[in-house]
Amino acid sequence: MSNEKNASNEKKGQAAAAQTAITPTRAQDYPEWYQQVVRAADLAETSDVRGCMVIKPWGYALWENIQRSLDKMFKDTGHKNAYFPLFIPLSYFEKEAEHVEGFAKECAVVTHHRLKPGVKADGKQGLIPDGELQEPLVVRPTSETIIGASFAKWVQSYRDLPLLINQWANVVRWEMRTRLFLRTAEFLWQEGHTAHATSEEAMDETLKMLEVYADFAENWMAMPVVKGEKTEGERFPGAVNTYCIEAMMQDRKALQAGTSHFLGQNFAHASEIKFSDAEGKVSYAWTTSWGVSTRLIGGMIMTHADDDGMVLPPRLAPSHVVIIPVTHKPETAQAVLDYCNKLAADLRKIPYFGRTIEVEVDNRDIRGGDKTWQWIKKGIPVRVEVGPRDMEQDSVFMARRDRGHKEKQSVKRDEFVATIHAVLEEMQGTLFARAKAHREQNTKRIDSRAEFEAFFGARNEVEANESGGGAVKGGFALVHYAPDRKIEEELKTKFAVTCRCIPLEGAEEPGTCIFTGKPTTRRAIFAKSY
RNA sequence: CGGGGUGUAGCUCAGCUUGGUAGAGCGCUUGCUUCGGGAGCAAGAGGCCGCAGGUUCAAAUCCUGUCACCCCGACCA
Known part of the structure; x- marks a missing residue:
């Protein structure tokens, strides 16, 4: 990821209304986009502790x-x-042979239980471990053995x-x-x-x-x-x-x-x-x-996230609706705020999947546009702006995260309250349908090894796209496959592709393994993976 | 653990080749103007230049060591 590119995009964005809130876009650099979405949505950050x-x-x-x-x-x-x-x-952990072998390399181990003043490895004065444990303790990577006990x-x-x-x-x-x-x-x-x-x-x-x-x-x-x-x-x-x-x-x-x-x-x-x-x-x-x-x-x-940041499925969203009061005119500010708080209170009475509709009233003293974009990046499903003009007409200005950020519409307040549940459910459905369509478009039935290799391309081979990025080649390949560890290792090395699973659903379909010609009864899914 | 790279302001980085004791943009603070929209102008705060040695009158810059992080592999929810 070129930082130069990043900086210039950011500048461009500020001068002429950003093309996208997240730079780079998914098409330009997907892994970097992911990191930026996490950051922009304020979901998490790296810590000073390695890998945590x-x-x-x-x-x-x-x-x-x-x-x-x-x-x-x-x-x-x-x-x-x-x-x-x-x-x-450690002794518990060692009881199941395959289990130890599988996890040994990634275990954190506690060997001491006390600190004392002393000279550290770097030669400095400080605290050093003392009191070695008779038996080391593994920090659980999974709990089969301790729960088994x-x-x-x-x-x-x-x-x-x-x-x-x-x-x-x-x-x-x-x-x-x-x-x-x-x-x-x-x-x-x-x-x-x-x-x-x-x-x-x-x-x-x-x-x-x-x-x-x-x-x-x-x-x-x-x-x-x-x-x-x-x-x-x-x-x-x-x-x-x-x-x-x-x-x-x-x-x-x-x-x-x-x-x-x-x-x-x-x-x-x-x-x-x-x-x-x-x-x-x-x-x-x-x-x-x-x-x-x-x-x-x-x-x-x-x-679900897009080039403007996070998109939250409503049923799990920390909050469903943000109300942004437009209060820059001092004479109407309090009335608008009261109106917003009342609206929030009414929305919070509506049950929604094991809780009630959750609402933020964002009355922070920052610029409106800035505020709006922060919420877009956080992925809140519904944004409503309420200003003096809306209040007079007893309506709100609503925008949905599953649609373009400029597609806003004025909705009567009572209608908004009456339909919010349905709107959220519609969004939930849209997100699922969109994701499913994407998967179906990129799932292919493949019947020969040559076709398989062409589908995935060589290891790290990418498809250039119009945004200057390189998209991962391939998708889900549905192939007849007779499980064989050697073949899987070869495919992993050559194409970075693994057998994801043998799907449980779907009818049996006799065929022959595209790698060995052995008879099979089902297709397996191969893909590159995280 | 192998190969490559980077550590400079809260963030993203410039400066290092050709040593002279620190810069930009964003962010932050304040003021004025704007504002149904990710604003403009002005002023200001903020850095023992990853750490430790060495060379030098002088080190962000050169040398050595070390630590951390990132990318590409091997490993994986």
């Missing part, structure tokens, strides 16, 4: 709304919340099953490269952990929660997803099967938005989760785990 982000109030409110909606869905499906330790004794105590009889637990927590994965919301060293998430008496029950649970995630993604986030199963190479370390929801971002790359794992008896063996069945026979439980994280916010940005 500060989630700002607007972003955190979004997370709280995600939490509230999901939490209800979890409870409605019989789960209870609990909380387990942040620290996992509790489950082992809680489960003795088949009558104790199923055990359906969810935890809202932070986890740490020491990633090499991080991006706000999409991949940070510490992130917030929920992790469901359940134990069952039979394999069938555990599998039902795994798929039920996948369904919950898909429902949430589509109906709350307005983000269409494909439900599918991961191939062996993409599986969660220690799982028997991993299921996922995959979404297509606006740059046509895939984002894994949630996973649900069928763990078989692997972790039950590791943690000794055993029970006596009705006949008195002792068996190991069947467990599952499933999670979604603050990454969902990154998904929402990359699904």
